[in-house]
Amino acid sequence: MKPAPFTYHDAQSLEEALALLAEHGDEAKLIAGGQSLVAMMNLRLAQPGHLIDINGIAGLDGIERDGESLLIGALACHADIAGSDLVREACPILADAAGHIGQYAIRQRGTIGGSLSHADPAAEWPLMAILMDAKIEIAQPSGDRRTVEGADFIQSIYTTDLGPDEVLTRVRFPCVERDEGWAFKSFARRRGDYFIVAVGATLALDGAGRVSRLRLALGGMEVTAIRLVEIEQEAIGNTPDGDWIEHIAAAARGAGEPADDQHADAEYRRELACVLVTDALAEALNRSGRG
Numbered sequence: 464m465k466p467a468p469f470t471y472h473d474a475q476s477l478e479e480a481l482a483l484l485a486e487h488g489d490e491a492k493l494i495a496g497g498q499s500l501v502a503m504m505n506l507r508l509a510q511p512g513h514l515i516d517i518n519g520i521a522g523l524d525g526i527e528r529d530g531e532s533l534l535i536g537a538l539a540c541h542a543d544i545a546g547s548d549l550v551r552e553a554c555p556i557l558a559d560a561a562g563h564i565g566q567y568a569i570r571q572r573g574t575i576g577g578s579l580s581h582a583d584p585a586a587e588w589p590l591m592a593i594l595m596d597a598k599i600e601i602a603q604p605s606g607d608r609r610t611v612e613g614a615d616f617i618q619s620i621y622t623t624d625l626g627p628d629e630v631l632t633r634v635r636f637p638c639v640e641r642d643e644g645w646a647f648k649s650f651a652r653r654r655g656d657y658f659i660v661a662v663g664a665t666l667a668l669d670g671a672g673r674v675s676r677l678r679l680a681l682g683g684m685e686v687t688a689i690r691l692v693e694i695e696q697e698a699i700g701n702t703p704d705g706d707w708i709e710h711i712a713a714a715a716r717g718a719g720e721p722a723d724d725q726h727a728d729a730e731y732r733r734e735l736a737c738v739l740v741t742d743a744l745a746e747a748l749n750r751s752g753r754g
């Protein structure tokens with residue numbers, strides 16, 4: 464399998480990448496880790512006439528803390544995020560989720576920016592962006608920047624808010640609070656496969672041990688990851704015990720409109736959602752101040 468012929472461009476700055484995108488329009492594609500795009504090119508599902516490599520752009524792979532936010536550059540690879548002490552301290556669920564992506568070699572090359580731009584419905588980063596209300600930073604051809612909420616950025620299967628002439632530059636995640644519990648749980652046929660269903664949860668308790676904030680998102684139950692907003696809101700003020708977890712897990716079972724496909728039927732996905740939410744909430748509770 465070989466890709467169709469293309470011209471390779473080695474962009475050394477964001478301005479150069481944007482100018483090349485503007486010049487070549489629909490004929491051009493950015494390449495970051497190449498872990499999704501190259502496979503598509505080899506299968507001739509993508510046939511860009513111009514390939515713009517952004518790996519030479521300095522500063523696009525940084526991970527830094529900015530007050531109560533964690534800023535992750537588009538070129539940060541899954542392995543760097545999984546292994547980052549800063550991420551483990553500021554928002555550990557991100558490091559855990561990154562460690563579940565593919566195999567070792569995939570994690571060394573694949574990037575957070577590439578994964579979000581590709582928007583595979585069974586990918587970890589779109590789920591994390593929706594769970595954590597990430598802010599996606601985008602550079603426009605004019606040189607201006609715009610910021611989009613994670614839930615607005617991921618629009619559908621392999622579809623995002625990103626224009627063909629734009630570059631995703633950075634993702635801003637909120638840091639979890641001290642004593643805030645968290646858990647990422649997923650089920651795949653083999654370790655490293657794309658998940659069939661995955662759950663992300665964070666859980667904060669007030670001084671009386673009642674829920675003050677729950678974030679809960681599911682992947683694999685719709686064409687995009689979904690945030691269980693109603694369940695999150697109803698959870699506030701409850702005492703998180705075994706009955707509470709059972710109640711939330713039963714509600715999660717009915718979330719979304721899962722598809723029957725070659726990986727699993729809808730009923731199996733619902734069962735997985737229920738089991739994984741149970742596990743995730745129990746783990747988040749253990750990690751919370753009460754644990």
Ligand SMILES: Cc1cc2nc3c(=O)[nH]c(=O)nc-3n(C[C@H](O)[C@H](O)[C@H](O)COP(=O)(O)OP(=O)(O)OC[C@H]3O[C@@H](n4cnc5c(N)ncnc54)[C@H](O)[C@@H]3O)c2cc1C
Nearest residue numbers: 495496497498499500565573574576577578580586587631
């Ligand atoms: C065998 C295998 C198993 C995998 N398993 C998983 C898994 O379990 N979970 C998971 O989440 N992923 C998995 N992946 C996908 C992997 O995470 C990819 O790294 C990711 O989907 C794409 O990132 P990339 O940097 O390689 O992007 P590329 O392949 O280089 O690009 C993907 C798309 O994003 C665009 N793009 C890239 N960077 C930018 C940017 N900064 N701004 C705008 N557009 C951009 C490209 O033009 C292209 O359209 C797997 C891949 C393989 C090959």
